[in-house]
Amino acid sequence: MRADEDPAAGEAEAGLVREEFRQAHWNEPIIFEISQAGQRGVLLPEPEARIREAVGPAAELVPEGLWRATPPALPELSQKHVLAHYLHLSQETLGANLANDISQGTCTMKYNPRVNELLAADPRFAELHPDQDEETVQGILEIYHRFGRILLEISGMAEVSLQPGGGSHAVFAAARMLRAYFARRGEGDTRDEVITTVFSHPCNAAAPATAGFKVITIYPGEDGLPDPLALKAAVSSRTAGIFMTNPEDIGLYNPRVREFIDVVHQAGGLAFYDQANANGFLGVARAREAGFDICHFNVHKTFGAPHGSFGPGNGALLCTEELAPFLPVPLVAQSGDGYRLDYDRPQSIGKIRDFFGTAGVVLRAYAWVMTMGAAGLREAADVSVLNNSYLMKRLEGVPGLDHAFAGNGLRRMEQVRYSWRRLKEETGVGTEDVHLRVADFGLPHYFLSHHPWLIAEPMTLEPCETYSIRDMDEYAAVLHRVAAEGYREPELVRSSPHRSAAHRRKDDAALSDPARWALTWRAHLRKGNVRR
Amino acid sequence: MATRAHPYIANSSQQAKATLLQGAGVESVEEIFAAIPQELRLHRALQLPEPLGSEFALRRHVEGILAKNRSTSDHLSFLGGGVWQHYVPAVVDTVIGRDEFLTAYGADAYADHGKYQALFETASMLGELLEMDAVSTSTYDWANAAASACRMAARLTGRRQILVAATVSPGRYAVVENYCLPAIELERVACERGTGRLDLADLEARLSDETAAVYFENPSYLGAFEDQGRAVAEMAHRRGAEVIVGVDPSSLGIARPPAAYGADIVCGDLQPFGVHMQWGGGLSGFLAMRDEERYLGECPLQLFGLTETVAKGEYGFGKVLPARTSYVAREQGKDFVGTVTALYAIAAGVHLALLGPQGMRELGEGIVQRRAYLVALLRGIPGVLAPRLSAPGFKEIVVNFDATGLTVREINRRLLERGIFGGKDLSGEFSWLGQSALYAVTEVHGAGDLERLAEALREVCVA
Numbered sequence: 005m006r007a008d009e010d011p012a013a014g015e016a017e018a019g020l021v022r023e024e025f026r027q028a029h030w031n032e033p034i035i036f037e038i039s040q041a042g043q044r045g046v047l048l049p050e051p052e053a054r055i056r057e058a059v060g061p062a063a064e065l066v067p068e069g070l071w072r073a074t075p076p077a078l079p080e081l082s083q084k085h086v087l088a089h090y091l092h093l094s095q096e097t098l099g100a101n102l103a104n105d106i107s108q109g110t111c112t113m114k115y116n117p118r119v120n121e122l123l124a125a126d127p128r129f130a131e132l133h134p135d136q137d138e139e140t141v142q143g144i145l146e147i148y149h150r151f152g153r154i155l156l157e158i159s160g161m162a163e164v165s166l167q168p169g170g171g172s173h174a175v176f177a178a179a180r181m182l183r184a185y186f187a188r189r190g191e192g193d194t195r196d197e198v199i200t201t202v203f204s205h206p207c208n209a210a211a212p213a214t215a216g217f218k219v220i221t222i223y224p225g226e227d228g229l230p231d232p233l234a235l236k237a238a239v240s241s242r243t244a245g246i247f248m249t250n251p252e253d254i255g256l257y258n259p260r261v262r263e264f265i266d267v268v269h270q271a272g273g274l275a276f277y278d279q280a281n282a283n284g285f286l287g288v289a290r291a292r293e294a295g296f297d298i299c300h301f302n303v304h305k306t307f308g309a310p311h312g313s314f315g316p317g318n319g320a321l322l323c324t325e326e327l328a329p330f331l332p333v334p335l336v337a338q339s340g341d342g343y344r345l346d347y348d349r350p351q352s353i354g355k356i357r358d359f360f361g362t363a364g365v366v367l368r369a370y371a372w373v374m375t376m377g378a379a380g381l382r383e384a385a386d387v388s389v390l391n392n393s394y395l396m397k398r399l400e401g402v403p404g405l406d407h408a409f410a411g412n413g414l415r416r417m418e419q420v421r422y423s424w425r426r427l428k429e430e431t432g433v434g435t436e437d438v439h440l441r442v443a444d445f446g447l448p449h450y451f452l453s454h455h456p457w458l459i460a461e462p463m464t465l466e467p468c469e470t471y472s473i474r475d476m477d478e479y480a481a482v483l484h485r486v487a488a489e490g491y492r493e494p495e496l497v498r499s500s501p502h503r504s505a506a507h508r509r510k511d512d513a514a515l516s517d518p519a520r521w522a523l524t525w526r527a528h529l530r531k532g533n534v535r536r
Numbered sequence: 537m538a539t540r541a542h543p544y545i546a547n548s549s550q551q552a553k554a555t556l557l558q559g560a561g562v563e564s565v566e567e568i569f570a571a572i573p574q575e576l577r578l579h580r581a582l583q584l585p586e587p588l589g590s591e592f593a594l595r596r597h598v599e600g601i602l603a604k605n606r607s608t609s610d611h612l613s614f615l616g617g618g619v620w621q622h623y624v625p626a627v628v629d630t631v632i633g634r635d636e637f638l639t640a641y642g643a644d645a646y647a648d649h650g651k652y653q654a655l656f657e658t659a660s661m662l663g664e665l666l667e668m669d670a671v672s673t674s675t676y677d678w679a680n681a682a683a684s685a686c687r688m689a690a691r692l693t694g695r696r697q698i699l700v701a702a703t704v705s706p707g708r709y710a711v712v713e714n715y716c717l718p719a720i721e722l723e724r725v726a727c728e729r730g731t732g733r734l735d736l737a738d739l740e741a742r743l744s745d746e747t748a749a750v751y752f753e754n755p756s757y758l759g760a761f762e763d764q765g766r767a768v769a770e771m772a773h774r775r776g777a778e779v780i781v782g783v784d785p786s787s788l789g790i791a792r793p794p795a796a797y798g799a800d801i802v803c804g805d806l807q808p809f810g811v812h813m814q815w816g817g818g819l820s821g822f823l824a825m826r827d828e829e830r831y832l833g834e835c836p837l838q839l840f841g842l843t844e845t846v847a848k849g850e851y852g853f854g855k856v857l858p859a860r861t862s863y864v865a866r867e868q869g870k871d872f873v874g875t876v877t878a879l880y881a882i883a884a885g886v887h888l889a890l891l892g893p894q895g896m897r898e899l900g901e902g903i904v905q906r907r908a909y910l911v912a913l914l915r916g917i918p919g920v921l922a923p924r925l926s927a928p929g930f931k932e933i934v935v936n937f938d939a940t941g942l943t944v945r946e947i948n949r950r951l952l953e954r955g956i957f958g959g960k961d962l963s964g965e966f967s968w969l970g971q972s973a974l975y976a977v978t979e980v981h982g983a984g985d986l987e988r989l990a991e992a993l994r995e996v997c998v999a
Binding site: 027031032034035036043044045046047048049050051052054055056058059060062063065066067068069070071072075076077078079080081083086087089090091092093094095096097098099100101102107108111113114115116117119121122123124125126127128129130131132133134135136137139140141142143144146147150154157158160169170171172173175176180183206207209210211212213214216219221256257259261262285286287288289290293294302304308310311312313314315316317353354355356357358359360361362363364365366367370371372373374375376377378379380381382383384386387389390391393394396397398414415417439440443447448449451454455456469470471472473475499501504505506507508509510511512514515516518520521522523524525526527528530533534535536 | 542544545546547548552553555556557559560561562565567568569570571572573575576577578581582583584585586587588591594595597598599601602603604605606607608609610611613615617618619621623625627629630631633634635636637638639640641642643644645646647648649650651653654655656657659660661662663664665667668669670671672673674676677678679680687705707708710711713714715718719761763765766788789790791792793812813814815816817818819820827828829832838839840841842843844845846847849850851852853854855856857858859862863864865866867868869871872873874875876877878879880882885886888889890891892893894895896897898899900901902904905906907908909912927928948949952957960979980982983986
């Protein structure tokens, strides 16, 4: 049956689909185009006359040959015009706090509380320099220590570092720790392989490769779960470890995780747990009980800190007692009635960034946990998986839509990988078209899939605990609508978006052509790659 | 939870849950969790602190902890060395505080057109500062940008050795080392211990056909301008090596950019442009490179480009050479990429637009003038040697206290009693500098502040 012939679908949409949605479309010039010579956006404190008189002109204080004769050709705008320009750009961006962002599956786009922004803006935090005497930063050290202990309880691990700047960064640090661990045991040259699964996050393959490991990827069996036989064939005396996400990217929890870890342990390797998808098992299951040696949390996802248009994030890195000596330095330690930075860790891998991590993310996450408590975390897990199952049911019957490994009888946890393969085959409208079209109804573009696309025409949705029943009903209604359009009026979808902040790119190939790409305005002016 | 709905969880009421269960077709949430074997379960509640029952209580609790900090907003600070106290204009905080930017993430350049444009503009303004056409999206921090540059150079040249200036901070060096070992070896190039500049004879001796790149910073961590950039670049290029320069971009209103003296890849940090220090959490690295396919093709970071849309006269944006990233190519990609520091890059763009060319000029001029003034003030204090390194510098001054008979630690303790955060203690990091500290000045320091420091040091050192 065609969707537009289904009266129930139309009824379901009633009042839910934002028919009149129009995103701001300012057709905003590039900031250089609105520059007016001589305008200023801000005035800086000038050095006092007695300074200028005592030291003379600045040009004489810079080595000859290094003095810049012409100031950089930045745009010149009054303050109002800088503000207005960026407010226009902000209105052309659909942040999760203002949108129904069930869309960005695997990203855990939950509500980011405003009060935490007030706390992070407090000058007693914002204006701290990292080299201040420990005595003067006891407050932030205490926040690090408290939040670290909370994560240890949630994961069951023994020690924690909050230094990594995001999930991938934490995975990289973990890979470095494996190298250090095996080097210490005299196996540094022989344990040079890391195993991962294809539905684990791409960084589980890429970060160990950056750390010098050869990567072996396990593919799923017919049920969509990683194949234990493939794992057994992959392990050897060269195995340094397995890096795995669970529930995997497609929303399936691998129930044989313990067996996987045992196989790797028996081969002498270690097990790393990518907990980017932790939202659905907070307080339900822990890394420790599964037998992992090392794991991470995406603090900016699971713990309610904002994603910042793509960071700053934070990747909390946690491990067992045995691996703790290898964590990056410094760690935050309690001493007496205060806190200090512990650098005296001779087996540490050293540093993976300057200073101590994205402290603002840690502060916000601490505040978030303190409003949730143990019961609240469990509630977040319960509601996120219930939401997901609810939405999945609501999407049953959307024409052209299926989900990955349908019929395997397994429950999805907090997210689902769907597939528009049928829609594509039957109408020519694919997932990249649908994901653009949903923005015409006020929804953010959804996340398709990590690579490789084992599931054709993928779509990944994650209705976190902050979304309401109405949000999910709206989401389902929009997908019903767009699918129906796909059958009725495919060109409408294929040429979308129509009411978004910008229209479809003319030619993506231009972005991979050295003569036609422009990463900066000056490159554009040189190449003339865009006509206006 | 049962009595009061949690404000962050829409469906936490009993009524909503009943609807969810019914809609999901399950009797209880346990039916869903059944996928997780019992032996992997936590059969008890998490032992966490009691939650705070209200937003008011949360503020009281967290602000109570933050009150234990003393910050640069209530103390006079001369700490720098990689993160600096600059003034953050109100407009910057307003823009990056907008929920649209604050809570967006990875969506494409239609509904998130503005995010792409803002980041393209930041890259474009950096391009003007750097006089380079290709600028990446941001990475975690300067150290990570330098590490990426070194790995790029190794792939570009097929070589394994990176020569790193001795003046690079041990912290940053450790990060680069973590990214390079074991495939790529790092080797330190000495600096002139009187001036702080690179020792060209030592560089010449270490350069070989195995050298993938030379990495130095300008101004260096120790504050000195490097005026031999052209010579370094020529020496490196002659041996087929890449030239990587780290730069504090806030110097570029008055200093020539590294590309002008031959740099192939440039890195640095955006923190000076509108990002609060946040105990070092406010860092945001950038990479710029020659606008050539072979350079861009080795870059691990996301690259955003300006392009056309189907609508006439409309700008569009998209990802340049996406197939090289680990998002697409997994372990075959260039290193790895992940969530980085986009919000700070937006802040930097706003800040640069506010400053404009004249603001950048005044920022740089004011800093070197204040620095020179502080040097003049410190010169008169018995036992204090400032500057310890004679080359002209930008923000930082190495101040040596050997002749006072006091350690930097002791001096800083006494300064703290006077409400001053003294310069960073270098005695552990650079032992050849003896009891030296790294003092930084920026536009936030008035003449009175510098005089107050000099007066305090006189009391502390001469007493």
